[in-house]
Amino acid sequence: MSEQKKGSFLVDTFVFTKRSIITIIRNPLIFIPNLIISLFFLFVYEGGLSGISELPAFEGANYLAFILPVSIVSAAIGGAGGAGQALVKDLENGYFSRLLLTPSSRLAIVLGPIIAGMLQLLIQTVLILVVAYFLGLEVAAGFGGVIVVLLLTLGWGLAFAGYSVGVALRTKNAQSAQAGTFVFFPLIFLSTTFVPYELIEAGWLKVAATINPTTYLFEAMRSVFIDGWEAWPLVRGFLVIALLCAITISFSAISASKAVSAD
Amino acid sequence: MDGSISVQDLVKTYKGDVKAVQGVSFEVAEGEFFAFLGPNGAGKSTTVQILTTLVKPTTGSIRIGGVDVGEEPERVRWNIGVALQETGIDPVLTGRELIEMQARLFGFTKKEAKIRAVELLALVDLNDAADRPCGKYSGGMRRRLDLALTLVHKPKILFLDEPTTGLDPSNRKAIWKEIKRLNKEEGTTIFLTTQYLEEADQLADRISIINQGKIVASGSAEELKRTLGFDAIQLLFELDEEAEQAGQILVDVGENIERSKNEVTLYTENGTKLLPDLVRKLDEHNLSPKTLNVKPPSLDDVFINVTNEQKERA
Numbered sequence: 139m140s141e142q143k144k145g146s147f148l149v150d151t152f153v154f155t156k157r158s159i160i161t162i163i164r165n166p167l168i169f170i171p172n173l174i175i176s177l178f179f180l181f182v183y184e185g186g187l188s189g190i191s192e193l194p195a196f197e198g199a200n201y202l203a204f205i206l207p208v209s210i211v212s213a214a215i216g217g218a219g220g221a222g223q224a225l226v227k228d229l230e231n232g233y234f235s236r237l238l239l240t241p242s243s244r245l246a247i248v249l250g251p252i253i254a255g256m257l258q259l260l261i262q263t264v265l266i267l268v269v270a271y272f273l274g275l276e277v278a279a280g281f282g283g284v285i286v287v288l289l290l291t292l293g294w295g296l297a298f299a300g301y302s303v304g305v306a307l308r309t310k311n312a313q314s315a316q317a318g319t320f321v322f323f324p325l326i327f328l329s330t331t332f333v334p335y336e337l338i339e340a341g342w343l344k345v346a347a348t349i350n351p352t353t354y355l356f357e358a359m360r361s362v363f364i365d366g367w368e369a370w371p372l373v374r375g376f377l378v379i380a381l382l383c384a385i386t387i388s389f390s391a392i393s394a395s396k397a398v399s400a401d
Numbered sequence: 402m403d404g405s406i407s408v409q410d411l412v413k414t415y416k417g418d419v420k421a422v423q424g425v426s427f428e429v430a431e432g433e434f435f436a437f438l439g440p441n442g443a444g445k446s447t448t449v450q451i452l453t454t455l456v457k458p459t460t461g462s463i464r465i466g467g468v469d470v471g472e473e474p475e476r477v478r479w480n481i482g483v484a485l486q487e488t489g490i491d492p493v494l495t496g497r498e499l500i501e502m503q504a505r506l507f508g509f510t511k512k513e514a515k516i517r518a519v520e521l522l523a524l525v526d527l528n529d530a531a532d533r534p535c536g537k538y539s540g541g542m543r544r545r546l547d548l549a550l551t552l553v554h555k556p557k558i559l560f561l562d563e564p565t566t567g568l569d570p571s572n573r574k575a576i577w578k579e580i581k582r583l584n585k586e587e588g589t590t591i592f593l594t595t596q597y598l599e600e601a602d603q604l605a606d607r608i609s610i611i612n613q614g615k616i617v618a619s620g621s622a623e624e625l626k627r628t629l630g631f632d633a634i635q636l637l638f639e640l641d642e643e644a645e646q647a648g649q650i651l652v653d654v655g656e657n658i659e660r661s662k663n664e665v666t667l668y669t670e671n672g673t674k675l676l677p678d679l680v681r682k683l684d685e686h687n688l689s690p691k692t693l694n695v696k697p698p699s700l701d702d703v704f705i706n707v708t709n710e711q712k713e714r715a
Binding site for chain 1: 478550
């Protein structure tokens with residue numbers, strides 16, 4: 139090799155992303171359970187709870203459209219968490235060091251699994267939407283609304299991937315990284331998960347739902363499914379996600395720079 | 402950028418005041434085969450990780466091929482090949498995929514990467530297993546694949562951290578043969594760490610013995626044996642008690658004496674000269690060894706001697 143050779147960030151990112159995709163495809167168990175659980179949510183909640191949408195607080199909304207964001211968001215968390223778990227595997231079996239010894243871009247090493255996770259998440263979301271379509275979903279905002287939902291999901295996934303990658307690089311072991319994904323539960327369930335805000339009984343749950351960023355994501359998605367184009371829920375949803383991404387991506391970037399230059 | 406290594410006053414202290422490396426300095430010339438020999442926990446792996454940009458030193462200056470490791474780590478990475486003790490490979494990918502990916506990261510085009518993978522798979526004798534996921538490889542195959550990954554970009558300097566630990570003799574010989582060839586035919590500088598004296602003796606032009614984070618002796622295998630300057634007289638007895646008794650009688654005869662079970666080894670400046678006296682003394686106590694050998698020191702003896710001296714001083 140000529141010694142002044144320069145690495146290419148784009149080639150490195152492409153190579154790492156491709157590798158992560160191959161890994162995901164060869165281990166279907168990474169994504170299939172997650173997808174099944176999300177569809178399970180959709181069927182069970184829709185089947186068991188759809189009667190409550192008769193209540194006036196639902197304002198005549200279809201329960202399927204109301205519960206669908208829960209299914210999408212839970213699938214997204216699983217998909218995005220995979221990025222962190224892929225890195226933990228590399229750290230544990232020593233392959234991460236082998237990658238650090240190449241002149242490749244340090245950022246690309248972390249970016250590859252994240253991009254692959256985003257692609258996985260996109261496909262999952264489309265699948266869930268297709269299933270919902272066959273269950274009778276109607277999107278009030280039309281095709282544009284579907285795109286908005288996909289963008290919201292991607293943003294949410296990116297925020298969660300940043301978090302999971304950060305935790306992975308800090309703890310460097312699978313159990314701790316796995317434990318880190320348990321924020322999943324409060325994020326999904328301490329929110330307007332099953333009923334609108336007005337119907338939440340417990341005061342503490344109202345408080346939790348107000349500070350839980352997932353609430354604003356649910357509201358934004360529900361607004362395009364149920365009400366059509368409404369500015370405020372969308373602006374709020376995207377703002378919350380942007381803020382979350384800023385926090386978690388910085389967290390993962392700091393963790394990454396620590397992990398790649400051990401003291 | 403050439404193939405030299407220069408290390409000045411390298412110190413590495415971990416949290417809690419753990420001193421892994423305590424002021425190590427050495428030079429390796431281009432094309433030289435240098436071995437770092439030492440017991441487990443001597444500081445070998447830490448030194449390799451620092452030299453290869455993975456870990457930052459606490460203090461000290463390191464130049465690899467004339468390039469400062471702290472200032473331009475990326476330039477260093479283009480020119481070194483590193484096989485770490487813990488071989489890291491993604492078990493899901495095949496051997497061929499791993500080599501091609503490694504090549505792409507070192508700036509090869511897709512086509513060049515494919516060609517390089519074919520060459521390397523043949524070199525390390527992994528043609529048959531090339532398209533199997535390497536999670537299914539045996540330990541020896543994995544190590545050979547790791548060596549192939551290390552060689553992808555034809556590095557000028559190779560760092561091999563205990564490359565044969567845990568390998569069976571045939572795999573060990575195969576690795577020895579290949580690194581010998583790289584050094585002799587391609588002029589690759591080699592920095593090898595090992596716990597095996599035989600390995601250092603067989604392969605290296607020059608050896609540094611490291612113990613408890615410090616270099617305790619340096620030189621060619623021959624020089625190290627000569628510095629020791631002693632012959633070893635080895636006496637084997639029928640019974641352990643006889644050996645123990647002999648050990649007590651002969652304690653003033655040699656310079657240094659070691660006993661284990663039924664074996665007594667005596668280090669002395671001139672073994673042959675001392676022999677009649679030694680036999681007479683044993684005779685006086687009605688002791689006769691089963692076998693008696695006088696031999697020039699082995700690298701083992703040097704190793705035991707310098708690491709013992711250090712223990713005594715500590």
